Each structure stands twice: as C-alpha cells, then as structure tokens.
Amino acid sequence: MSNAGQAVLNRLHPISHRFVWLGLELILAAVVMAAVAGICRALARHRSHQVPAAQDPFLMPSQQLAADPRRDRRAVHGTEALGHPPAAS
Numbered sequence: 001m002s003n004a005g006q007a008v009l010n011r012l013h014p015i016s017h018r019f020v021w022l023g024l025e026l027i028l029a030a031v032v033m034a035a036v037a038g039i040c041r042a043l044a045r046h047r048s049h050q051v052p053a054a055q056d057p058f059l060m061p062s063q064q065l066a067a068d069p070r071r072d073r074r075a076v077h078g079t080e081a082l083g084h085p086p087a088a089s
Contacts, residue, residue, distance in 0.1 A: 010017070
C-alpha cells in the first residue's frame with residue numbers, strides 16, 4: 001500500500017487500529033501467562049517426584065511430620081505418633 005493510502009486508512013480508522021493492537025497484546029499476554037503456568041506446573045511436578053515430602057526443606061516441621069510414611073496416623077500422643085511402638089507395661 002502506498003504512503004497516501006496508509007495515511008487515508010489511518011485517518012479513517014485510528015481507533016480501530018488501537019483496538020487491534022490491544023487485542024494482539026491481550027492474546028500475547030494470555031499466551032505468555034499460559035506458558036509460565038505450564039512451566040511452573042512442570043517444575044512443581046518434577047520437584048514433587050525428586051524430594052520426599054518428609055524430607056522437603058521448604059515444608060514446615062508439622063507438614064513434614066504429617067507426610068512421614070512411618071507415622072502412625074491412629075496414634076494420638078507420645079512416641080506412638082512418630083511410628084514407635086507403645087512401651088511395654
């Protein structure tokens with residue numbers, strides 16, 4: 001298109017060009033956000049397979065204890081909560 005034709009087009013529809021660019025920017029932002037979310041999800045999945053939850057340094061101690069497979073979940077108190085057998089009476 002010639003410069004004169006481009007000038008006429010810009011003069012007739014300056015607002016529509018703004019909406020086109022806004023739409024393209026929104027589509028690009030959505031694609032970038034989806035890519036970042038996918039990368040974060042993949043990293044979280046990879047990390048969850050790498051470190052057992054009971055040894056994860058980013059969890060609080062109570063969360064590590066809850067994730068410990070040796071823990072006896074039926075026990076209420078004492079060393080039984082850590083998976084140790086009750087003391088003989």
